Amino acid sequence: MMDTFTIADLRKEDVAKQFGTISTLYIPPRDERPVYSSMAEAMGSPAAPVKPHSSVQWAAPKLNKVSVYGPHERDVIAQIDTHVTPEEHKKLHTSAAMKKFMTDLALKPKFLEEYKLDPVAVIESAGGLSNQEKFGLKFATDGAAAAGVLMKATESDIASSQ
Numbered sequence: 001m002m003d004t005f006t007i008a009d010l011r012k013e014d015v016a017k018q019f020g021t022i023s024t025l026y027i028p029p030r031d032e033r034p035v036y037s038s039m040a041e042a043m044g045s046p047a048a049p050v051k052p053h054s055s056v057q058w059a060a061p062k063l064n065k066v067s068v069y070g071p072h073e074r075d076v077i078a079q080i081d082t083h084v085t086p087e088e089h090k091k092l093h094t095s096a097a098m099k100k101f102m103t104d105l106a107l108k109p110k111f112l113e114e115y116k117l118d119p120v121a122v123i124e125s126a127g128g129l130s131n132q133e134k135f136g137l138k139f140a141t142d143g144a145a146a147a148g149v150l151m152k153a154t155e156s157d158i159a160s161s162q
Contacts, residue, residue, distance in 0.1 A: 003018070011107060016103055092132070094133070095129065095130055095133060096128065097126065097127060097128025097129050098129055098133045100128075101126050101129065101133075101137070119137065119138065120138055123137050123138055
């Protein structure tokens with residue numbers, strides 16, 4: 001499925017809610033660059049760009065395809081349908097303040113720069129973040145690590161700084 005948005009749309013809350021950790025953002029080139037026939041010919045290339053459905057074929061050796069999933073991942077995937085969530089499992093939810101904080105990091109370059117210069121000060125000045133969220137943001141060196149800390153750790157792990 002593909003939706004099309006303008007860059008300005010990405011600042012709208014209803015649009016931002018549609019993006020998750022597995023979303024792909026593709027930004028096409030703004031303008032198609034002109035083909036300079038004389039330069040293309042001087043370099044031994046055709047004057048017109050090659051069309052996707054042309055007779056040009058890949059001439060290099062075939063690449064080995066490596067599975068993105070190892071044996072452990074395939075085993076886990078096979079068990080998804082029969083998995084039962086343990087009773088002690090507690091879902092952690094991100095607060096509205098954390099969503100805003102992460103959105104601001106992504107969409108406001110000045111805010112990101114301030115965060116990089118002094119993350120603790122920026123985190124402490126942000127209102128509404130839970131202690132867990134503050135800990136995760138201070139502990140992690142990047143967003144993926146922060147998400148990993150917040151999603152894998154239990155409240156007692158976070159409280160004991162583990």
